[in-house]
Amino acid sequence: xxxxxEHDAPTEDRRRSRGDASRARVLEHAAAIxxxxxxxxxxxxxxxxEAGVAKSNIQVLFGDKQSLQLATIDWVLQLVEAFNAxxxxxxxxxxxxxxxxxxGWFAFVERRMxxxxxxxxxxxxxFRARPGPVRDRLAERRxxxxxxxxxxxxxxxxxxxxxxxxxxxxxxxxxxxYQALANVAFAIGDEAEFQRARSISARRLxxxxxx
Amino acid sequence: xxxxxEHDAPTEDRRRSRGDASRARVLEHAAAIxxxxxxxxxxxxxxxxEAGVAKSNIQVLFGDKQSLQLATIDWVLQLVEAFNAxxxxxxxxxxxxxxxxxxGWFAFVERRMxxxxxxxxxxxxxFRARPGPVRDRLAERRxxxxxxxxxxxxxxxxxxxxxxxxxxxxxxxxxxxYQALANVAFAIGDEAEFQRARSISARRLxxxxxx
Numbered sequence: 001x002x003x004x005x006e007h008d009a010p011t012e013d014r015r016r017s018r019g020d021a022s023r024a025r026v027l028e029h030a031a032a033i034x035x036x037x038x039x040x041x042x043x044x045x046x047x048x049x050e051a052g053v054a055k056s057n058i059q060v061l062f063g064d065k066q067s068l069q070l071a072t073i074d075w076v077l078q079l080v081e082a083f084n085a086x087x088x089x090x091x092x093x094x095x096x097x098x099x100x101x102x103x104g105w106f107a108f109v110e111r112r113m114x115x116x117x118x119x120x121x122x123x124x125x126x127f128r129a130r131p132g133p134v135r136d137r138l139a140e141r142r143x144x145x146x147x148x149x150x151x152x153x154x155x156x157x158x159x160x161x162x163x164x165x166x167x168x169x170x171x172x173x174x175x176x177x178y179q180a181l182a183n184v185a186f187a188i189g190d191e192a193e194f195q196r197a198r199s200i201s202a203r204r205l206x207x208x209x210x211x
Numbered sequence: 212x213x214x215x216x217e218h219d220a221p222t223e224d225r226r227r228s229r230g231d232a233s234r235a236r237v238l239e240h241a242a243a244i245x246x247x248x249x250x251x252x253x254x255x256x257x258x259x260x261e262a263g264v265a266k267s268n269i270q271v272l273f274g275d276k277q278s279l280q281l282a283t284i285d286w287v288l289q290l291v292e293a294f295n296a297x298x299x300x301x302x303x304x305x306x307x308x309x310x311x312x313x314x315g316w317f318a319f320v321e322r323r324m325x326x327x328x329x330x331x332x333x334x335x336x337x338f339r340a341r342p343g344p345v346r347d348r349l350a351e352r353r354x355x356x357x358x359x360x361x362x363x364x365x366x367x368x369x370x371x372x373x374x375x376x377x378x379x380x381x382x383x384x385x386x387x388x389y390q391a392l393a394n395v396a397f398a399i400g401d402e403a404e405f406q407r408a409r410s411i412s413a414r415r416l417x418x419x420x421x422x
Contacts, residue, residue: 036340038249116339121395125336128327128398129247139399146404173407177388180395184332187339188350193357196384 023061026051027075030068035076035116038126039069039134069134076119077141083108095161098152099205105179106198109186120145121183146172153208162208171208175201234272237262238286241279246287246327249337250280250345280345287330288352294319306372309363310416316390317409320397331356332394357383364419373419382419386412 029051034042044065048055062068084104091097109117116122120142127135149172156162182197240262245253255276259266273279295315302308320328327333331353338346360383367373393408 038337122336122339124395124399125333126249128333131400135399139401142395142399142401170407170411173392173404173411174385174388177385177392177408180391181384181388184335184353184391187336188346188353189342190350190353193384196381197388200381200384 019061022053022057023071026053026058026061027072030072031076031079031119032115034069034072034123035114035119037116039072039123040126042069042072044068066133070137073119073123073134073137073141076114079113080108080119083113093161094152094155094159095205095209098149098156101149101152102175102201102205106182106194106201109183110194117186118179118183121180122187146176149175161210163210166208171204174204178204230272233264233268234282237264237269237272238283241283242287242290242330243326245280245283245334246325246330248327250283250334251337253280253283255279277344281348284330284334284345284348284352287325290324291319291330294324304372305363305366305370306416306420309360309367312360312363313386313412313416317393317405317412320394321405328397329390329394332391333398357387360386372421374421377419382415385415389415 026047030042030047033047033050042065044055044058047053047068048058051058058068062071084100087100087104088097091100105118108114120138124138124142127138150168153162153166153168153171157164157166157168178197178201182194185191185193185197237258241253241258244258244261253276255266255269258264258279259269262269269279273282295311298311298315299308302311316329319325331349335349335353338349361379364373364377364379364382368375368377368379389408389412393405396402396404396408
């Protein structure tokens with residue numbers, strides 16, 4: 001390691017970029033494992049086997065199991081954002097953005113971008129009896145998602161695209177409820193209930209639309 | 212075992228009743244473990260330790276782990292039914308029955324009748340990547356619950372207590388959605404969201420009420 005120094009930037013950059021690529025490859029596998037079997041099923045040994053990486057390298061990249069779990073949560077949320085980004089960028093009005101967010105959720109689950117469907121809904125239940133940093137991170141990410149929904153709906157209301165009388169907090173809650181049920185339905189193989197969640201979500205938005 | 216025969220009914224009855232009491236005691240512990248840590252966390256070894264029963268006895272009473280998981284699912288649903296039974300029996304109209312079903316769900320979770328909240332919502336996610344008899348049983352029980360909600364709402368509509376235009380399938384879906392989100396909120400310690408689910412459920416029923 002003695003050749004790494006401030007004066008040796010190109011080498012360090014290359015090294016960092018190799019490290020980022022390794023991290024990304026490991027996190028892809030971590031997300032798939034945790035999506036299907038939960039964050040507790042994400043052991044360093046299993047991950048090493050599936051990603052084809054030495055256990056010691058995973059420990060160097062991520063530290064302990066809990067740090068790995070937290071990194072996996074953050075990675076999955078980046079994945080979800082990246083999935084929705086093109087359609088969100090193409091949306092021309094605030095209401096259009098809301099539709100894209102809602103449609104994007106169903107598409108993400110249905111296309112099995114992760115084997116276990118919606119990661120956040122799936123793993124939140126897992127931590128019901130496990131207070132600590134992982135549960136705190138999941139709670140924080142859930143609140144952030146709710147805030148994004150409330151803000152997007154408020155922007156649509158302020159733009160006159162949805163009725164001023166609509167309670168955006170409640171509407172956000174309802175849309176997220178349908179996703180929570182849809183995710184369990186998907187988990188358990190109930191396709192009809194998943195599709196009902198999607199069509200009721202679309203209808204709620206149609207009803208809220210002004211004009 | 213040679214003393215057990217058709218001609219020896221009192222002894223057999225006593226024996227069976229002792230067996231039932233052991234089963235019940237073990238299942239109480241099984242429900243608590245699975246509610247908090249999932250049905251996969253329900254190992255025969257751990258259960259033996261917590262219930263203070265020999266592993267071999269649990270194997271005699273329940274067979275293998277999968278049979279124990281199925282027995283635990285059925286036990287929990289009996290527990291939920293017993294919890295709601297007095298209020299349901301006291302309900303004087305079909306609409307009143309619906310209210311009792313909805314209020315009873317929130318009360319069951321809030322009073323921590325099981326440490327992990329709503330068992331069905333909690334463990335369904337756990338089996339998202341595990342097809343088989345346990346997932347099938349969970350799916351079947353979820354469908355049965357939905358049917359009970361639809362039938363109770365239809366009875367209230369037929370009695371003229373809710374508006375005839377109400378789509379009872381959709382209303383049942385919505386009420387169950389709020390529970391799905393409330394259960395994740397409860398799991399993760401988000402009390403405000405849990406209470407929002409309860410008040411939105413009550414409001415939905417108020418809006419559906421005829422007259």
